[in-house]
Amino acid sequence: MDFVGRWRELRTLDEALDGVRASIGTAKPGRCLILRGRRRIGKSALVEEFTQRSGVPNVFYTSEIGLGADPLAEFSDTVVRSTLPEAEIFAEALPANWTAGLRQLAGILPDDQPSIVVLDELPYLMDEAGAFESVLQRAWDRELCRKPVLLILIGSDLAMMQALTSYGRPFHQRGSEMRLGPLDPADVATMIGAEPAPAFDAALITGGLPIICARWRAGEDMWKFLERELADPVSPLVVSAQLSLAAEFPEHTLARQVLSAIGSGERTFANIARAAGGLASTSLTRALSLLVDKGIVAAELPVSLTPSKDRRYRITDSYLRFWLTFLGPYLPELDRLRADLTLHRIRRGWSSWRGRAVEPLIRESLSRLLPAEGLPAVPVIGGYWTRTNDVEIDIVGADREPVAQELAFLGSIKWLENSPFDVHDLTDLQNHRFRLTDAAIPLIAVSRSGFATDHLAASFGPADLLAAWQPPGGR
Incomplete structure (x- = not known):
């Protein structure tokens, strides 16, 4: 399959290499880029594509962990098979240690043209004492940065990659950080050959994970995709979340327990504690802090003109959210080849699940799209709710969060097939606006199925939202 999307990331990598090229002849032309992102998000594939497109000498080393693994010997063998001069x-001469190995590497890097050195899965080489980091720092400062080389360090363990550049660690401020997220909805649409509305459905189910998107046949209906993938117990759709959770939380069973509670639909602290088996407040606080620090869970407050303590939690990865809701609790069904039961459960709960899961993606789309339709670009697009949920506003555009000084617009999301946003939805939005402010703030709407009222400051459909993710000038 052809490489799809990642135009922003490829441009960032190109610019980094151009910086190296422009610095040839200076004392320190080398550049270091630190790329991190969750497992199976496509980091290695992105950098592989970049190195192939670049046409410059390069070496791509991936460290491994396991019985009998000799990282230095594997590194040396990789260099031998590389395109470096x-x-x-x-x-001819196997280095005795990493210090010698990196010095030897610097010695063969060209002086008159750029080159690329990639160390993938870097956390496998790191330890708590920071020994490898110290070796890498010395090699960079003394030899590597003096060559026109782009050093790319890749890692999936977000905590360890963050630690790599943190204050007090040997490699602090020696590299520019780049975080890779999932494929965006426009990339998903291109990859699976979908129209805008189905593309957002696919983005929610796959979470933009390339390994899952690659299984989606061009133009395939969502239900056909699910039927086929669920019938395969080792499908990436079924197993990717298991592998990620096992890698992220090998010993943190409490965090996984809390994740399952949030995945079941609970959003408040008290309800999560109850669903997780009556967890004590301190235990739940620690688990949530871990999940938030890893970027797996978002802790959000309503955006309004007055302070609120009504914090809600959600899983940031829509694929993981889908898996925890519909697949994780029912894996024995899939093992018994009863995918029909799982698929029936998804059909029954799909509309409700999608209605809430799509909200963060729509807000992000709007933040990329605006200014448009007479609406300004704003620093914050969030939501508003009350403790009792008697008032919920899906879209709140503001100057800051969670306590805003000024609200720019309010809006509602209606993401249903064959049910346009109508005058009744507008009336509900107007009534909710008065609970938040007395000002005549513009009202907007986002609808999957069109609009049956003209009394809106702006309106957006799936095609509008998808356009927000397109590169300048189209694909």
Whole structure:
């Protein structure tokens, strides 16, 4: 399959390499880029694509963990098979340690043209004492940065990659950080050949994970995709979340327990504690802090003109959210080849689940789209709710969060098939506006199925939202 999307990220990598090229002849032309992102998000594939497109000498080393693994020997063998000039030196003289290995590498990097060195799965080489980091820092400061090389460090363990550049660690401020997220809805649409509305459905189910999107046949109906993938117990749709959770939380069963509670639909602290088996407040606080720090859970407050303590939690990865709701609790069904039961459950709960799951994606789309339709670009697009949920406003555009000084617009999301946003929905939005402010703030709406009222400051459909993710000038 052809490489799809990632135009922003490829441009960032191109600019980094251009910076190296422009610095040839200076004392320190080298550049370091630290790329992090969750497992199976496509980090290695992105950098592989970049190195192939670049056409410059390069070496791409992926560290491994396991019985009998000798990282230095594997690194040396990788260099030998690389496109770096004089790479055969590593076949003639195996370095005794990493200090010697990196010095030897610097010695064969060209002086008159750029090159690329990639160290993938870097956390496998790191330890709590920071020994490898110290070796890498010395090699960078003394030899590597003096060559026109783009050093790319890749890692999936977000905590360890963050620690790599934190204050007090050896590699602090020696590299620019880049975080890779999932494929965006426009990339998903291109990859699976979908129209705008189905593309957002696919983005929610797959979470933009390339390994899952690659299984979606061009133009395939969502239900056909689910039927086929659920019938395969080792499908990436079924197993990717299991692998990620096992890697992220090998010993944190409490965090996984809390994740399951949030995945079941609970959003408040008290309800999560209850659903997780009556967790004590301190235990739940620690677990939530871990999940928020890892970026797996978002802790959100309503955006309004007055302070609120009504914090809500949601899973940031829509695929993981889908899996925890519909697949994780029912894996024995899939093992018994009863995918029909799972699929029936998804059909029954899909509309309700999608209605809430799509909200963060729509807000992000609007933040990329505006200014448009007479609406300004704003720093914050969030939501508003009350403790009793008697008032919920899906879209709140504001100057800051959670306590705003000024509200720019309010809006409602109606993401249903064959049910346009109508005058009744507008009336509800107007009534809710008066609970938040007395000002005549513009009202907007987002609808999957069109609009049956003209009394809106702005309106957006799936095609409008998808356009927000397109690169300048189209694809």
